[in-house]
Amino acid sequence: MHLEFSEKAKNDPNCEIRLGEASWDSSKKSVKYTWFDINGKATRGGEFPVEALPQMLDFAIRKGYIKLY
Numbered sequence: 001m002h003l004e005f006s007e008k009a010k011n012d013p014n015c016e017i018r019l020g021e022a023s024w025d026s027s028k029k030s031v032k033y034t035w036f037d038i039n040g041k042a043t044r045g046g047e048f049p050v051e052a053l054p055q056m057l058d059f060a061i062r063k064g065y066i067k068l069y
Contacts, residue, residue, distance in 0.1 A: 001030055005063050009033065011051040016042075017059050029065045031056050 002021035009015040015035045022028035033048030033056065048056075060066045 001032055002026075005059070006034075007059060009052055010055050011049055015052075017052065017056050019060060019063055019065060029060075031060055031065070 001018065001023050003018055004020040006016045006018045009017055012035075015033060018032045018034050020030065020032075022030040032044050033052050034042050034044050037043050057066075061068060
């Protein structure tokens with residue numbers, strides 16, 4: 001992902017919600033739930049806490065990535 005925006009995750013202040021250009025297709029946008037290893041490097045996986053989903057959607061809407069119709 002080419003990072004464009006990030007904010008602290010409300011469910012865990014040691015994690016971030018990130019928005020940016022998708023790594024698999026530069027014409028697509030993506031969202032990631034990011035946590036950090038003991039060295040402070042960003043790590044992430046295919047799963048994220050379901051509690052983070054509302055914030056992920058809200059963040060994407062606020063930044064214009066998606067719209068509610």
